[in-house]
Amino acid sequence: MKRIEDRVRVLIVERGMTLLQLATQSKITEATLHAILNRNDAKYSQLRRMAETLSVKVAYLTGETDLPSMSVVHESEAGYVALKAGDVIAMQKQIIELQSKLLTLNTPKD
Template sequence: MKRVEDRIRVLIAERGMTLLQLAIQSNITEATLHAILNRNDAKYSQLIRMARTLNVTVAYLMGESEIQNISDVQETQAGYVVLKTEEVLDMQRKIIELQAKLLAKLTESEV
């Protein structure tokens, strides 16, 4: 089962939802949802909203991954690491500080 339409249909059935509920909760029209399901005519922004509503990753919805929820990802199994935004920002600040120190040392050695 690789098609987006198939995955959407299975997920809404598993969650006991209707197509109308998915459309409303994803902030897309019911006609748009039917176009997606019948003609595989989805914009990425629509896929993001549906994935959030269905609590799955866009990669899963598109058939690129068998991992439904990013919180289920384990580093050793999938090669992913889940980080909080604050942790990423802290690492970026440290990198910038180290780059500044390195640049200062290089500038000193040139003088």
């Protein structure tokens, strides 16, 4: 599930919202929201407002991550990023699963 539409539709159901409520709260017209969902394309500012309304990260809406609420605190001056321990554990689990799949694919068959 990588399409913006798929993720948005799941999120609005989970939050008990409608597309009209999402559009209104995100300050996007309903027509624009439908266009975004149909094209799987949006301006970053629109995605940011939708993500804020749905309490997820833009990266989750676009399919760049499967962690909807990964909380990242950017410390630009210090040059590092702080992550919550739960987010790190979830990422580590995903890495282990991917490594396992790779090993399965690369294992010679007799």
